[in-house]
Structures are given as structure tokens and as C-alpha cells.
Amino acid sequence: MGLMPSAWAQQIKPSPTLEIKSIADSLRLEGKQIYDFGIGEMNPELPVPHLLKTAISEAVMGDATHYSPEAGDPELLDAVHADLRLFGLNYSLSEIVVCPGPKDAFFKICLGMLNPSSHRNRLVAFAPTYESYENLPILLTGKPPIVLQTDAHFLPDPNELADLLNQDDTIALIVLNSPNNPTGTVYPPSLLRELAEIVGKHEQVCVLSDEVYRTVVYDNLEHMSIASYLPHQTLLVGGMSKEVSGTGLRLGFIAGPEATMRVMANVEGNTSSCVNLPTQRGYAHFLRKDTDLRVRHQIRDALRVRRDVLTERFNSLVGEAVWKRPSGAFYFFPDMRNYYGRRTPGGHVLDTDAALALYLIENANVVTVPGSKFQRPGYLRFAYAVSFETINVGIQRLAEALNQLC
Numbered sequence: 001m002g003l004m005p006s007a008w009a010q011q012i013k014p015s016p017t018l019e020i021k022s023i024a025d026s027l028r029l030e031g032k033q034i035y036d037f038g039i040g041e042m043n044p045e046l047p048v049p050h051l052l053k054t055a056i057s058e059a060v061m062g063d064a065t066h067y068s069p070e071a072g073d074p075e076l077l078d079a080v081h082a083d084l085r086l087f088g089l090n091y092s093l094s095e096i097v098v099c100p101g102p103k104d105a106f107f108k109i110c111l112g113m114l115n116p117s118s119h120r121n122r123l124v125a126f127a128p129t130y131e132s133y134e135n136l137p138i139l140l141t142g143k144p145p146i147v148l149q150t151d152a153h154f155l156p157d158p159n160e161l162a163d164l165l166n167q168d169d170t171i172a173l174i175v176l177n178s179p180n181n182p183t184g185t186v187y188p189p190s191l192l193r194e195l196a197e198i199v200g201k202h203e204q205v206c207v208l209s210d211e212v213y214r215t216v217v218y219d220n221l222e223h224m225s226i227a228s229y230l231p232h233q234t235l236l237v238g239g240m241s242k243e244v245s246g247t248g249l250r251l252g253f254i255a256g257p258e259a260t261m262r263v264m265a266n267v268e269g270n271t272s273s274c275v276n277l278p279t280q281r282g283y284a285h286f287l288r289k290d291t292d293l294r295v296r297h298q299i300r301d302a303l304r305v306r307r308d309v310l311t312e313r314f315n316s317l318v319g320e321a322v323w324k325r326p327s328g329a330f331y332f333f334p335d336m337r338n339y340y341g342r343r344t345p346g347g348h349v350l351d352t353d354a355a356l357a358l359y360l361i362e363n364a365n366v367v368t369v370p371g372s373k374f375q376r377p378g379y380l381r382f383a384y385a386v387s388f389e390t391i392n393v394g395i396q397r398l399a400e401a402l403n404q405l406c
Helices: 007-011 016-029 050-061 074-085 102-113 131-141 158-167 189-199 258-271 277-289 294-317 353-364 388-403
Strands: 096-099 122-127 146-149 171-177 206-210 234-239 252-255 380-383
Touching: 007 131, 050 277, 074 096, 074 252, 074 277, 096 102, 096 258, 102 131, 102 171, 102 206, 102 234, 102 252, 102 258, 122 131, 146 158, 158 171, 158 189, 171 189, 189 206, 252 258, 294 388, 353 380, 353 388
Parallel strands: 122 146, 122 171, 171 206, 206 234
Antiparallel strands: 096 252, 234 252
16 A cells, blocks of 8 residues: 555645746756746846855854754844844844744744644635645645635735634634735735734734745835734744845744744744754844845846836737736736637647646747646746846747737
């Protein structure tokens, strides 16, 4: 009969972004020129800042390779504490826990806050939604998330959330993600305030605020955290993956109420022991130097230029797509349903976003992620932290492939 993995583990789906990356990598091995908008990663186009790389190297050469305390190295906790103050948030060192990446931080929060034997054990996410928000509740409780759709601007409906919380007392955790993956939407402060007022009436409900793109906000907008309005019920997740192109360095953090953070530290200590110390020391050094956000804003500005080039190309070449210009992160999420029902040169009818994405890979060498992977069918996600050649030639190739449809 063989080994029997957990039934809950067998229910979770593969990561769609890593699945798409595998397809793109396979095509490259075949020698094809790929225009890859699939994976949400800046490196190598926008590499890790030299300041951070040097600090990590120096930590290794200085033999900073031992265990750190389970909640994190004191140097880093102090640096994160100071950095959060730049965003108007005041957390003590005992209210911060460091984890091996933001995704791991989300996992640790779910481990600590979702009890499968408790009556209150459901997670709420807003679609379009990131892959882990769907999979981890299933892995840990056997129950899928409750998914609420957002409006045409990808913003949650506060009234819908209020009705759900008033009618369903099984909800333990609500996930908010702004700036948003996959849409690039930034939640306005008025919306966050209204959501905080609604959740605040249910004191056993926790908000997980995913803010990994907090420094990537455009058009003179400012990032705002719901923790500013609801600090005692919010667990804030941040990290270096998207701020400084450190996806492979795997460092994230959680900030929240001290009693809950003691639990998170215990979870961290019993599952990961700690985050590798050279990265912690390196990131602490970086944060102490980048107190004016200059380096991170340089990255943001480079991404903004790419956003502008991409949307200009799309506007001039892809006339039947429906879209709004993203305000943050580095994702573009156009509605492509006007291309449904068209036939490919081979005679196949495109009736899903997955079919459209496959057509673009096979006929234009353009890699995107179908919106259905994020619970929003009919859309495609473009990650535009890529070269200008990829943007310019890739969108040209995409438009030519779409023009061949009839």
C-alpha cells in the first residue's frame, strides 16, 4: 500500500507561480527566447543592493553562523522596530518575531491561530487571492478558506465582510494584502479604517495584514497599515523578499500583540529554530543605513518606470483588454475575457484564461499566470520586474499572437 501522506496535505494545490516558472525554465532549456512575466521576482534585473550583500558576507566571515534567539537576533529586532516607526507603527522588540521568509510567517500565523478542533477555525481571504491563502488553511484544518470577491477596482466590500462576521462565528483569521498580489491595488486609508471598525466589533477575530510590498507604492500614494487602526487584533507580515529583491534570502517578520508574539516565537523555535544569522545581521545593517528609505525607493522608482512602459505598450497594442493601472507592487492584472470565444490558427476555441495563457506561451513565448489561479477567472497576471526588452518585445509578441485569433 505504501506511505500515506495526510489527506489534508493531498488536497493542497501546487504553487501556481512556481508551476509557471517550471514551464518557463523548461522552454529556456530548449533554447527558446522566453518573455517571462510569470514569477514575482526582481532578481537578476534588479539585484539585491550591494550594501546588503556586503553586510551578509561580512557576517559570514565574522563567524556569525550560530543560533539566534527563536524570536530573532536582537540586532535585527531593534532594526525592524525602528524601521516600522518610519511607517507610523510602534512595536516593542517583544512584539516582533523573525521567520524564514514572509510565506513562512504566514504559515506560522496559521499554525498559531487556526485550531482544527476549535469552533472558530476558518480563514477569510479576498479574491483575487495569493496561493498560500488558499492552501494553508486546508493543510492545517482540512477546510478551505472563505473567499469573498472584490469589486471592479479589486477592493473588498466592507458591508459584505460585516454581514459575514455577524452571521458566521467560525471565523478566526482575515487576510488583507495591500499593496496587492496579483492586482497591484493599494487599499486607501478610508477603506482600512472602515474594515478595522468592522473587525474591531469581533474581538476574537484576527487580521493578518500582508504588507510585503509596503515600499512599492506609486503616484505619491503612501502605504497605510490596518495595524494603525486595529493594533490589538492585527498580525502584520513584512520581509525582505520584495523590498530588496531578497526572495532567495528568506527573511520575514511578524509584528503584533506581545502575548500572541510569545506564542509565535514558540512556534518558530519548535519548527525552524531560527532564521540564518548572516541574513539577519545583514538585514539589520541594511535597515540601520536605509533610514530614509532611499535604497528601497530607488527600487520602487525602477519598478514604476517598468509599470509605465508596460501599460503604455498594452494601451497601444492590446486594444480589447480591460484594465486599470496598478498603484503598487509589481503586478499588472488585465481582464482578457474579450478574447474568449476566439479561434487560434490551429482551430482551438479559447474559452478559459488557462487556455489563453497556454496559447501565449506556445505561440508568442510569453509567460503569464492565469487569473483563475488567484480565484479571478478571465484575467492574466503579468509580473513586470523584468528587463525593458522583455516588456517591449514581449508585449509586441503577445499582441501579434492575439491578432492571429479570429
